[in-house]
Structures are given as C-alpha cells and as structure tokens.
Amino acid sequence: MSLFQRRWLMDSVHRNGSATYTEIKRQQRIWKGILEALESERQRYKEFVEHHRDALWVFTGCGSSYYLAQTGSHCFSEYTSLPCKAVPASEILMFPEVIFPHAQKSILVGISRSGSTTETVRALEKAKHGLNIPSLAISCDPDSEMSLRSDHALKFPFEKENAVVMTSSFTSMLLAILYLAWAYKQDPELWHKLMSLPDESEKIMNRYEDLMAGIGNLDDIESWVFLGQGPFYGIANEGALKIGEMTLSLSQSYHSLEYRHGPMSTAGERTLIVVLCSQAGRELEQDLVRDLKKLGAKILLMGDVATTAKLNEVDYKVTVPADYGDLLTAFLYLPLLQLLGYFRARRKGLNPDSPKNLTAVVKLDL
Secondary structure, eight states, X not given: OOHHHHHHHHHHHHHSSHHHHHHHHTHHHHHHHHHHHHHTTHHHHHHHHHHTTTSEEEEEESTHHHHHHHHHHHHHHHHHOOOEEEEEHHHHHHOHHHHSOTTSOEEEEEEESSSOOHHHHHHHHIIIIIHOOOEEEEESOTTSHXXXXXXXXXXXXXXXXXXXXXXXXXXXXXXXXXXXXXXXHOOHHHHHHHHHHHHHHHHHHHHHHXXXXXXXXXXXXXXXXEEEOTHHHHHHHHHHHHHHHHHOOEEEEEOGGGGGTTGGGGOOTTEEEEEEOOSTTHHHHHHHHXXXXXXXXXXXXXXXXXXXXXXXXXXXXXXXXXXXXXXHTHHHHHHHHHHHHHHHHHHTTOOTTSOTTOOSSOOOOO
C-alpha cells in the first residue's frame, strides 16, 4: 500500500469507525490492569479451582463468547489437566441431560461481555436451579445480571466497549480464564509469560498493522477462510466472524486439517485463507499450507519462525515468538485478525462500529 493510501486510511480511522479501532488498539493496556486486579485475589481463585477439581468444567456462551469458550476451555484443560468442554448456551437450554452427565460432577462457566445475554443467563439459571450445578460468571460487567445470579464471578476492571463487535472484551475475558488456570498451579514460568504478554502482543500488533491494512484493501478477494486447530480453532471461528459481521463478506472457519475434506473445493484465486499455525501440529500444518497454495488461493500464514521460515511460497506471513507456546499465542494472533476485519470494513465503506442487523446485546423473551 502506498504512503498516500496509508494516510487516507488512517485519516478515515478518525472520521468513521473510530470506536472499533480504538478498542482494538487499547486492549493490551487493559490486560495489565486485569492481571493486577486478579492477582490481588490469587489465593481465593486457587481455592476455587481446587474445590472444583473433580468436576467437568463446561464453558458456555453465544456468538463470540462461544468461540471464546472454545479457546478458553482448551487452554484451561491443557494447563490444569482438568476435564473441560465448550458448548453454546442454547444447547444447555435444549439438551441439558447430554451436556451434563448424571454420573459426573460439573461446573458451568458462563461467558458474556455484557453479562445479560439472555440465552447464557438462562443456561446458568437452568443449571443452578434445575440441575443443582454451580456456576461461575465471566463478564466485563461485575454488576451484570449474570454476575449477580451466579454462585461465583471472576471480576476485573474493564473499559466498556462502544462498538457492537467484541474486540478487547474477547481477549480480556480469555486472559481472565488463563489467569484462573494459572492460579491453580502457579507455575513461575507461565506467570513471567503472562506478565510480558501485553507488551509482546502490542509489539506484534504494531509491527504487522500495515500488513493487515494492505490485505484488507485487496479488491480481488471475495471469500475468506480461517483455519486453526486446538486452541486456535476458536480463534479461527472468531476471525471468520469478525470478517463476516464487520465487512458483510463470505467467511468460513474450519479445523485446519478438515479443510481438505470437502471445503477446499470452494477455494480459488479470489479466496484468502488465513492459517493459524500451532507448534503441536507444525509439520502437518506446513504440509497443508503447501497443498492449499496449489489451489490458487492467497495465503496469510501466522506462526513461529520454525513454521514460517520453511514456507516461502505463501503470500503473506506473520511471525511470532515461539516462547509463548500454543497456550498463549492466541493473544498474538487475534488483535491482528480484528484489525484485518476493521480495515476490510473501511475499504468497503462500512462502519464497523455498528454492523448491519446486529446489536451489542442479544436479549430474548425466554
């Protein structure tokens, strides 16, 4: 992108859609306050997880919060070795007996930015009053309906988002889940990584912002695909949602290796495929990327240097430090995907602060 285009784009940031851009760019600063606040209650959170260590941890939410639950439950289980799963809140309302096995103790973790999403609030109520299952609320509003009605709440400071789409709230609640996991085992090495994460994520975001703007301005892209495995599957889903809701574009997401099994038939020269690489599946995902490039699609590859250095055939690369592992790299990937959605919306003349047909909170008469 030329300097003129870049200046025009940044000028437009301040005229339209500024709330979304501001909320993406401020998130790492918010993380620092969250870690400080949660750390002041470390012992209480440690005892909470210990009390429920024999339970199945069920993470739930709607929309972005459900995708957050997918990544959060994976990371929580990976670090604590406790059994976890993620389900949409609607599944609890319709099929609670399948979600909560009768022979196993469970705890329900409800996730909602506002804390007032009807399906999530009702799911926690059904679990508590209908099944006698304890609940933990994770919300950006400590005084929300969900926080007040749950048995427990993970509380932290947060600057309210004015945009409809979730950006900094997503990563903030995910960070709270990772802190809760850390409080259980209190590994000093992970604590050091958590404390350095905000600055490293901000550095990566600033380094690749121009690249995200350039990709967002590509006029020949008609469809978007996001691929991820393990903790990055939820991030892939969220990346696809950001493109879909902010830019009104066709976007899809899959487990990375599942893309070969049918969906790749739709890929072509007007497709951009974003591959969120893991360390655990490095070689398998490298092989996948080579196969995808043969389809004629453009490829945006995100991974550590051991992954990206061997794939010179891709169109665009984001290289992140290997130190954070699969457990924390989502915090390096996701702000870039949010910026990608933002810049694409601006290119299409859309206001990402208020996407078509959406509201910040979904409230239903249930």
